[in-house]
Amino acid sequence: TGLAFPAGFTFAPDGRIFVAEQEGRVRIVRSDGTLVTFLDISAKVDSTDERGLSAIAFDPGFASNRYVYLDYTKEATATVAAHNRIVRVTANGNRAVAGSEKLIFRLQAQDDTHHLGGAIDFGVDGKLYISTGDSVGGPTQTTNNLLGKMLRINKSGTIPTNNPFYASATGKNRSIWAKGLRNPFKFAVD
Numbered sequence: 001t002g003l004a005f006p007a008g009f010t011f012a013p014d015g016r017i018f019v020a021e022q023e024g025r026v027r028i029v030r031s032d033g034t035l036v037t038f039l040d041i042s043a044k045v046d047s048t049d050e051r052g053l054s055a056i057a058f059d060p061g062f063a064s065n066r067y068v069y070l071d072y073t074k075e076a077t078a079t080v081a082a083h084n085r086i087v088r089v090t091a092n093g094n095r096a097v098a099g100s101e102k103l104i105f106r107l108q109a110q111d112d113t114h115h116l117g118g119a120i121d122f123g124v125d126g127k128l129y130i131s132t133g134d135s136v137g138g139p140t141q142t143t144n145n146l147l148g149k150m151l152r153i154n155k156s157g158t159i160p161t162n163n164p165f166y167a168s169a170t171g172k173n174r175s176i177w178a179k180g181l182r183n184p185f186k187f188a189v190d
Contacts, residue, residue, distance in 0.1 A: 002035050003027060005047070008055045008119070008186070013062050016094075022052035024072065028094050039070075039089060039096040046075040046082045050133075054118030054185075059088075059155060060126055066091040069104065069128065069155075071120045081109035084116060086130060086157070104128075104157040105175070108146050110135040115183040117148075123189050127152050127160060129177065131184035140180050143169040150184065152177035 005022035012018055017029040024042030027035045045053055051073035059067035068089050076082040084107040090100040107130075110116055115133035123129055130151040134140050140148025143165045152163055152175060159166065159174045166174045 007052060010056050010058065012058055018056050020053045020056045020070065022054070023047045024053045026056060026070070036094045038094060041072065044075050046073045049113035050116050051082065051113055055120045057120045057122055057128070060122050068096070069120055071118050071130065073116065083107055083109045084118065086120060086128070105153055107132060110147070112136040117184050119184065119186045121187065121189045128155050129189070131187055133183040134181070143173050143176055143179065146172060146176070148179065148181045149176050150178040150181065151175040
């Protein structure tokens with residue numbers, strides 16, 4: 001009990017359960033079932049409809065670097081539309097280090113508040129995979145946008161040159177790993 005709109009969860013390498021709440025909090029479920037807040041970014045998260053904090057993943061080198069990755073919808077400002085972003089924070093025990101948030105990859109603005117995708121996970125190749133939705137009917141078969149795609153990036157935010165559309169796409173669209181998806185809200189790496 002005590003969770004508000006849990007949108008995703010994952011196990012930390014040390015066995016703790018981290019839960020991403022849509023409104024912008026990351027909670028840790030302790031072994032006795034009680035909760036502790038690892039991070040609260042709700043003041044900058046747009047959680048309208050299907051927007052919000054949707055995913056969490058641990059760096060393959062978490063034991064040494066303590067990096068935790070998040071996918072969330074950044075609240076719009078007067079000059080920047082709401083958009084999903086992948087950020088990295090550094091863990092220190094049961095809390096994120098204050099001020100450690102680093103933007104890794106910014107996705108394009110999506111006009112709709114539905115079908116945003118929003119899962120992230122590391123593959124066995126050490127790359128970070130990101131699912132994006134079609135924004136309710138966006139063109140998903142093209143490499144001219146990031147709508148309805150599975151993306152693949154390096155954990156630094158750069159794009160691997162061996163991605164399948166790297167040579168034919170430009171800019172961030174080079175991160176496309178698979179296209180033609182509707183709303184891949186969750187996925188798993190086996």
